[in-house]
Amino acid sequence: MQSNYKPIGDYIQLVDERNKDLKIDLLLGLTINKLFIPSVANIVGANMRNYKIIRKNQFACSIMQVRRDGKMPVALLQEFDEAIISQAYPVFEVKDENILLPEYLMMWFSRPEFDREACFYAVGGVRGSLEWEDFCNMKLPIPSIETQRAIVAEYNAVKNRIALNNQLIQKLEETAQAIYKQWFVDFEFPDENGNPYKSSGGKMVFNEELEKEIPEGWEVSKLNDICEIKGGKRLPKGGSLNENKDGNPYIKVADMVNDKHLILKETFEYVDYRTQENIKKYIVSENDLIISIVGTIGLVKIIDRTLHKANLTENCVKLTNYNQTYSDVLYHSLVSDEGQRLIKSLTVGGVQGKLPIYNIQLIPILLHDQTVSLFNDKIQKINSNLLNFQKQTNSLFRLEVLLLSKLTSLKN
Structure with a gap:
């Protein structure tokens, strides 16, 4: 000391x-x-x-x-x-x-x-x-009060920038979700003349499965018809997690907070290489979607490339092997108000509820390839800015950790 x-x-x-x-x-x-x-x-x-x-x-x-x-x-x-x-x-x-x-x-x-x-x-x-x-x-x-003031000012500058980035991320998310609602819930996507489809007299047909009218030519698909849905894996007996970056990252529900893209952070724990051999079938790939099914149910994230081949907790499932043009529509469909209400209705059990895979498979997804393609073009810049701000925030978080670690070396 x-x-x-x-x-x-x-x-x-x-x-x-x-x-x-x-x-x-x-x-x-x-x-x-x-x-x-x-x-x-x-x-x-x-x-x-x-x-x-x-x-x-x-x-x-x-x-x-x-x-x-x-x-x-x-x-x-x-x-x-x-x-x-x-x-x-x-x-x-x-x-x-x-x-x-x-x-x-x-x-x-x-x-x-x-x-x-x-x-x-x-x-x-x-x-x-x-x-x-x-x-x-x-x-x-x-240390001296002057030294304290200097390091607090530096630390607060980082914290304030993180807070600002989080606000910008939230605004971008809200903008993308508003566009999704306008196009895929209210059906006011641009028609061939650039006018809002439904309010401009676009033809609507009644869909019995959704029990509402949808645009003519649109289709309703079950989630398991457009992707594979696979569960995560509990750590085997004797397996343990470490904070030393020894092995592959292990994604827990607690890691699934805030941002749309799930990016590797300093707070992740790792599975050692020996344990990894026993659960390597349960890794995620870049652009997979994951959904939490136990605890805080209904969190949805898109896997960033920094978590490619990371391990997935048994408290989540992954949506994989799907047409990548559906990525954003799938994401926004599941995080929308309608999607979250549906997930809640499909959850079973009492206090410790669970969202079973067999119920996830039945989630209806409304698709129209031309509109999906236009939607992707519309929010491409939003996605790019979202990811950039998330990566900046991740770097700032590492700087925050570094500043905290420097406290032990401060002199009078």
């Missing part, structure tokens, strides 16, 4: 301010990913006077079940001036911001190494919790 490492407890203090006068009604929850989110807890009949107040630049954390979760949830409030949180969460603040910046401390908490150390100190069996005293005894480097 370097000489400039100091106990966290020397620089923070607990805060216990209650919402006694009920002036604050913004209730936040704390996620395992170290974020505050609007709470979804049922507070009917709850005594809100007992809830803790947290103010801007104060922290909240959970020291329960740290070992079980493999992370210590802790977050810095910056989005709001004040809020309330569960009384179960310790709230603390930095004693002197001229010595330690809250943002710098949050950077330290964001390191994977911090979570591993917290897990090491956690006690209490399977649901091992971290004692407050042990948390306070954990150490961090305290």
